[in-house]
Amino acid sequence: MNLSPSLQILFVDQPARSAAFYSEHFGARVLESSPTFAMLALGDSARLGLWSRHTAEPSPTAAGGGTELAFAQPDRGTVDSLHARWSAAGIPMAQAPVALDFGYTFVATDPDGHRLRIFHPEGN
Secondary structure (H helix, E strand, O other): OOOOOOOEEEEEEHHHHHHHHHHHHOEEEEEOOOOOOEEEEEEOOOEEEEEEEOOOOOOOOOOOOEEEEEOOOOOHHHHHHHHHHHHHHOOOOOEEEEEEOOOOEEEEEOOOOOOOEEEEEEOO
16 A cells, blocks of 8 residues: 555644745645635645644644744755745744755744745755
8 A cells, every 4th residue: 555645734822824834935826725625726736734722632732833844945046036926924933944864944923833945955
């Protein structure tokens, strides 16, 4: 059996607020929305679920920031441009652009503290 993920779920405080964030800053299309859950399309096949941490079953045991959503970019200029745009929009930054072993990257956070890594792969 080959299992491949089709949906990444983040537990959030306010699904509508989080859906608006991902729509505005990622160009994500809202596919489904209710007071306790929203699902968005990230690209052609990736899906992002935003489930109210207050109603999720079983209850989540961790808050945002324990994992990352990572988004590859075609070059360093795109990484820098996105960092500048998001910084100007007031999105909190956990890491400024920096070259690491795997590539050039920065980390921002969404309204619930989930880490969003933007990177251009480089190196080996």
